[in-house]
Amino acid sequence: MAWSIREGVNFGAAIRAARPTAAEVAGRAWVYVPYDQLTAAAGPLAGADPATTGVVMVESAARPRERRYHQRKLALVLANERHFALEVAARGFRVLYLAGEAGFGEQLRGAMSRLEIPRLRVMEPAERGLREELRASGIALDVEPNATWLTTPADFAAALPARPYRMDAFYRYVRRRTGVLMAAGKPVGGRFSFDGENRARWPGDPPAPPRWRCPPDAITREVIELVQTRFGHHPGDLTGFDLPTSEADAEALRAHAREHALPHFGPYEDAMSAAHPQLFHSGLSPLVNLGRILPQRLIDDALATLGEGRMSLASAEGFVRQVLGWREFVRHVHRETDGFRADVTNPLGADVPLPATFWGGAPSGLRCLDTVVADVVREGWSHHITRLMVLCNIATLLGVSPRALTDWFWAMYTDAFDWVVEPNVLGMGTFAVGDLMTTKPYVSGAAYLAKMGDACEGCRFDPTGRDAARACPLTPMYWDFLARSADALAGNERMKLPLASARRRTEGQHASDRRVRLRVLDALARGAVIPADVAAPPRAAG
Ligand SMILES: Cc1cc2nc3c(=O)[nH]c(=O)nc-3n(C[C@H](O)[C@H](O)[C@H](O)COP(=O)(O)OP(=O)(O)OC[C@H]3O[C@@H](n4cnc5c(N)ncnc54)[C@H](O)[C@@H]3O)c2cc1C
Ligand code: SF4
DSSP, rough: OOOOOOSHHHHHEEEHHHHHOHHHHHHEEEEETTTTTOOSSTTTTOOOOOEEEEEEEEEESSHHHHHHOOHHHHHHHHHHHHHHHHHHHHOOOEEEEEEEOOOOOHHHHHHHHHHTOOOOEEEESSHHHHHHHHHHHTOOOEEOOOOTTSSSHHHHHHOOOSOOOHEEEEEHHHHHOOOOOOOEEEEEGSOOOGGGGSSOOOSSSSSOOOOOOOOHHHHHHHHHHHHHHHHHTTOOOTOOOOOOHHHHHHHHHHHHHHIIOOOOOOTTTOOOOOSSSSTTTTOOHHHTTTSSHHHHHHHHHHHHHTTTTOOHHHHHHHIIIIIIIIIHHHHHHHHHHTTTTTTTOOOOOOOOOOOOOOOOOOOOSSSHHHHHHHHHHHHOOOOIIIIIIIIIHHHHHHHHHHHHHHHHHHHHOOTOOOOHIIIIIIISEEEEEEEESSOOOOOOOOOHHHHOSHHHHTTTTTTTTTTTBBOHHHHHHHHHHHHHHHTTTTHHHHHHHHHHEEEEOHHHHHHHHHHHHHHHHHHHHTTOOTTTTTTTTTOEEE
16 A cells, blocks of 8 residues: 555544645745744744744655564654644644655655745755755755754764763753753752762652553544554554654643643653653653654753752752753764664674563563563664663673664654664674773663562562572573673773672683573573573582
């Protein structure tokens, strides 16, 4: 089935009414709004006159033909694009909405030549992939700075004039430059970061916020049907799809996050709960990355919640650091390194194929991993610590290829776009770019997971290792990781202590650690559940 808009019903009927006549085409300047710039609050549409400005949007089946995307991601993006087109039409803009099999650039080129549109205005796309595609298409574009960001390349260059790139230095610079959480040139509370105060385990109280659901309307249902028909073989499924698709939905979810999640964000930022995967995380990243919610709104919300006395300073600072710090930082690093084209050195030599268990349906027996994989397959989302300390940690301990893991994240998450998924997985999650943007690999054994989450309760393995017959394999795998990475990490200050501890292990322990990893890899390669005694000491003969 070729990708197209169904004429005459739902979206097809509504958007037809906004289509420009030949005279209306000629009398307007045309703005191309890519799939991730769905805002009229910033950029060329902010304050634009519908009598002189028109909007061009494109749906393309080319991307999902080349790369697998979670079905919820496809439905989320397409339904938001369609609703946005109708929202700007309702504000009086004429909308040229294209849909087809060809790529974005090719469809734009075709329409420009057919309708004699000489040039298009566009904000610089966040994704390197789209920037390259538009450049290659040769169409005449007037590219403007992307007004949805909070910082500029000049900020990044001023904060970090040379490699390696460090988020904390960038963040301090941006706090000073923007004045956010600053008073008389000093950070409010006397420190730029309160990270150390934001590491509590969640004891079950305060209760986790209820989930916010947006039932699909007729336009979204049509998109769901289209995705199911055309890309139903992609990961995930669309049963019970309840993601926000309109401006009103996005606002409602933002208000919900402000009311219920923000007040408790900080202390439980690193906590994990098998029963409540979202805990106090806002769940807004998919919408922020589509331009539906501007990052400045998130910062305003955190500052307002702090001002109302409903959020501690440590908590508000922690949230601001995610949005003003990490989010902006990773985007600059991606742009500055041209998407790490020359930087993926994979110093840890990780080259194991991604085990099938990551795609769901073949449980590993590691409850922490199986729980998060099930969440991701179902939702297309999980929070930061599960991404970092469960998925990336376990993949790194196994020695999984960072590229394969990155492609998995890209396929599975509704908020994945090249500028954000690549730095987070290649740079932060797997150390594939060495210390270019983080100081050390983020790895741990079972102790960290048992301390910060509740998945170990009810797991077939014992995280403490006291019950040797069912000791958790992640701890010996952690020791094995340190032993096999010792040379690559030798000069790393922050790894000195763990490497020294690993050196104190006996040859026999090293051999046993290595054997555990190989047995785990063997089970996963066969699609089998890891045996409960995989890390048990070998039984004495006789
Ligand atoms: C291995 C790995 C892969 C990741 N892949 C992605 C990805 O594909 N897309 C994505 O948007 N985020 C990614 N992140 C960052 C982070 O995990 C998500 O932004 C966050 O979990 C989104 O959930 P939330 O909206 O509830 O965030 P909250 O915890 O409520 O945080 C608020 C906001 O801060 C921003 N933010 C926080 N951390 C980061 C970060 N490291 N990079 C960019 N933005 C950040 C997000 O916009 C988020 O909405 C990844 C992190 C890791 C460790
Ligand atoms: S015991 Fe080990 S495998 Fe099981 S949930 Fe805990 S850390 Fe994960």
